[in-house]
Amino acid sequence: xxxxxxxxxxxxxxxxxxxxxxxxxxxxxxxxxxxxxxxxxxxxxxxxxxxxxxxxxxxxxxxxxxxxxxxxxxxxxxxxxxxxxxxxxxxxxxxxxxxxxxxxxxxxxxxxxxxxxxxxxxxxxxxxxxxxxxxxxxxxxxxxxxxxxxxxxxxxxxxxxxxxxxxxxxxxxxxxxxxxxxxxxxxxxxxxxxxxxxxxxxxxxxxxxxxxxxxxxxxxxxxxxxxxxxxxxxxxxxxxxxxxxxxxxxxxxxxxxxxxxxxxxxxxxxxxxxxxxxxxxxxxxxxxxxxxxxxxxxxxxxxxxx
Amino acid sequence: xxxxxxxxxxxxxxxxxxxxxxxxxxxxxxxxxxxxxxxxxxxxxxxxxxxxxxxxxxxxxxxxxxxxxxxxxxxxxxxxxxxxxxxxxxxxxxxxxxxxxxxxxxxxxxxxxxxxxxxxxxxxxxxxxxxxxxxxxxxxxxxxxxxxxxxxxxxxxxxxxxxxxxxxxxxxxxxxxxxxxxxxxxxxxxxxxxxxxxxxxxxxxxxxxxxxxxxxxxxxxxxxxxxxxxxxxxxxxxxxxxxxxxxxxxxxxxxxxxxxxxxxxxxxxxxxxxxxxxxxxxxxxxxxxxxxxxxxxxxxxxxxxx
Numbered sequence: 001x002x003x004x005x006x007x008x009x010x011x012x013x014x015x016x017x018x019x020x021x022x023x024x025x026x027x028x029x030x031x032x033x034x035x036x037x038x039x040x041x042x043x044x045x046x047x048x049x050x051x052x053x054x055x056x057x058x059x060x061x062x063x064x065x066x067x068x069x070x071x072x073x074x075x076x077x078x079x080x081x082x083x084x085x086x087x088x089x090x091x092x093x094x095x096x097x098x099x100x101x102x103x104x105x106x107x108x109x110x111x112x113x114x115x116x117x118x119x120x121x122x123x124x125x126x127x128x129x130x131x132x133x134x135x136x137x138x139x140x141x142x143x144x145x146x147x148x149x150x151x152x153x154x155x156x157x158x159x160x161x162x163x164x165x166x167x168x169x170x171x172x173x174x175x176x177x178x179x180x181x182x183x184x185x186x187x188x189x190x191x192x193x194x195x196x197x198x199x200x201x202x203x204x205x206x207x208x209x210x211x212x213x214x215x216x217x218x219x220x221x222x223x224x225x226x227x228x229x230x231x232x233x234x235x236x237x238x239x240x241x242x243x244x245x246x247x248x249x250x251x252x253x254x255x256x257x258x259x260x261x262x263x264x265x266x267x268x269x270x271x272x273x274x275x276x277x278x279x280x281x282x283x284x285x286x287x288x289x290x291x292x293x294x295x296x297x298x299x300x301x302x303x304x305x306x
Numbered sequence: 307x308x309x310x311x312x313x314x315x316x317x318x319x320x321x322x323x324x325x326x327x328x329x330x331x332x333x334x335x336x337x338x339x340x341x342x343x344x345x346x347x348x349x350x351x352x353x354x355x356x357x358x359x360x361x362x363x364x365x366x367x368x369x370x371x372x373x374x375x376x377x378x379x380x381x382x383x384x385x386x387x388x389x390x391x392x393x394x395x396x397x398x399x400x401x402x403x404x405x406x407x408x409x410x411x412x413x414x415x416x417x418x419x420x421x422x423x424x425x426x427x428x429x430x431x432x433x434x435x436x437x438x439x440x441x442x443x444x445x446x447x448x449x450x451x452x453x454x455x456x457x458x459x460x461x462x463x464x465x466x467x468x469x470x471x472x473x474x475x476x477x478x479x480x481x482x483x484x485x486x487x488x489x490x491x492x493x494x495x496x497x498x499x500x501x502x503x504x505x506x507x508x509x510x511x512x513x514x515x516x517x518x519x520x521x522x523x524x525x526x527x528x529x530x531x532x533x534x535x536x537x538x539x540x541x542x543x544x545x546x547x548x549x550x551x552x553x554x555x556x557x558x559x560x561x562x563x564x565x566x567x568x569x570x571x572x573x574x575x576x577x578x579x580x581x582x583x584x585x586x587x588x589x590x591x592x593x594x595x596x597x598x599x600x601x602x603x604x605x606x607x608x609x610x611x612x
Contacts, residue, residue, distance in 0.1 A: 035444075035445075131439070133437070134465045134466060138341075138495060138497060138503055139341070139497060139498075141503045142497050142501040142502065142503050143501070158469065159440045159469050160440060160468075160469065161468065161469040161472070162466075162467065162468050162469075163464065163465050163466065163467040163468075163504065163509075166467070166504045166508060167503050167504055170494075170502070170503065170504055174502075187515050187516060187518065188476075188516065188518075189444060191444060191445060191448050192445075195448040195449070196448065196476070196480075197444055197447045197448050197473050197476065198469065198472045198473055198476055198512070198515075198516035199516075201515055202472060202512045202513075202515040202516045203469075203512065205511045205512055205515045206504070206508045206509065206511055206512035207508075209493050209504075209507055209508040209511045210493060210494065210504035210505075210508045212493065212494075
């Protein structure tokens with residue numbers, strides 16, 4: 001696999017790259033699907049990789065679904081996938097709190113029902129899910145009743161995010177020893193037609209600004225996401241390929257963990273973005289330059305069928 | 307007024323400093339009152355300054371009150387003050403939008419009823435005040451109906467801040483030419499007993515992160531707050547004293563505008579904070595070193611009574 005980075009993956013090189021790896025990690029949105037539509041050919045690629053003996057995993061920063069919800073969606077869209085192959089930030093944050101933070105007590109959760117379920121599945125209780133509207137005045141907010149068992153504040157995607165949740169997070173985080181974990185820092189969730197809605201990174205920034213503290217983040221590009229897969233399945237980073245559509249999360253994760261990296265152009269980032277990083281001369285930005293790129297993961301099909 | 311900065315203001319120096327100025331700008335919370343309690347002696351100081359022929363103004367980043375609401379509170383607490391002497395960010399943001407931005411159209415307001423009133427008082431209509439709860443899914447959020455007349459997003463303190471407001475701000479700010487104004491960047495509202503609740507800076511940070519744009523901010527330390535007073539009353543900066551409890555807003559405003567500066571220790575910042583800035587050797591931080599400090603503005607009383 002010699003040569004320069006950011007090479008178009010095509011022709012005989014596809015087979016060569018696939019033969020050099022035993023496992024492939026896929027980001028989901030913008031890579032294997034967009035919203036509720038599978039990328040054409042993606043299911044065939046995933047299924048053929050598995051038939052060819054590759055281990056396949058799904059690694060996503062989206063915290064709104066449990067492993068089971070992801071597996072169900074994949075099966076509906078024709079992907080051969082089990083929940084054990086899914087590593088989303090709802091599940092990985094629960095693992096992080098249990099195995100890295102070893103949190104003993106409850107979590108104040110700014111997040112989804114899916115996160116609640118994944119936390120409970122590893123034996124961590126939470127408080128906070130659902131709407132939390134304002135009442136009273138400043139002094140009431142500052143003295144809002146707190147759950148004495150709460151030992152960590154966790155921030156994921158939460159469509160019920162509110163000033164009162166921000167305030168409650170601040171009050172918990174002002175207590176000595178309270179842990180502070182975020183699922184990820186993605187600032188936007190991109191949708192079709194160039195549209196986007198605010199991502200978890202916006203909510204996390206608000207809480208960090210109020211608390212005057214930085215959260216530990218679990219999601220890509222933090223290597224914990226890969227560690228989570230690797231520790232359970234004994235993955236050799238040298239023989240692993242990370243496939244994603246975002247340079248700052250997917251490709252950076254691959255670089256951080258010593259994986260081979262493949263950018264697919266069906267999502268957020270472009271080849272021009274990658275080349276700008278490459279030419280920047282900035283060491284940190286080199287981690288956002290993929291080894292290879294394809295227009296779509298469907299470009300892997302001929303090599304798998306041949 | 308020679309000598310080094312950060313000097314305790316006492317003895318004959320008080321009279322000397324007061325004689326060197328024609329007008330005095332006071333921050334409110336932590337300076338003339340704390341919450342609903344006047345700082346002991348503060349009303350007497352303000353009233354005597356006026357009796358001695360000084361112009362007195364109140365300059366606050368708090369955006370939750372109109373000029374009239376402030377004047378009413380002051381009168382209740384025994385201060386001789388009129389609404390024309392109050393320059394809060396609710397009023398100043400309205401002036402900024404009208405005179406600097408010359409906005410033609412509506413404002414999408416993340417803010418209080420007081421801001422709505424001050425905007426309407428200068429002829430600017432708004433939409434957005436009050437609760438805005440979530441419904442539907444991502445695609446609905448991205449396609450939320452927008453008011454075609456909106457030409458600016460304004461972010462102030464808003465206890466009804468919600469994911470839906472954050473999303474609506476993002477959608478407006480994605481339109482070409484949409485202006486983006488914040489009242490201030492204070493990250494916390496400090497309360498008695500070391501408590502605090504999240505400030506406007508947290509909400510602004512969330513919107514800036516979503517929009518991938520920086521807001522123009524009206525409040526201290528932006529010189530617009532002083533310009534607002536100066537243009538209406540013909541203030542000579544050389545003969546003006548800024549009194550405040552925060553180095554990063556009040557004292558910085560004074561430095562930015564060439565005013566004399568006085569830190570009072572009844573609020574947020576300490577002399578140690580000021581000395582740390584002084585010793586830092588960092589040019590930007592020198593602007594946060596006050597000329598003088600007092601334990602309380604009541605320390606000015608003897609010179610005014612004598």
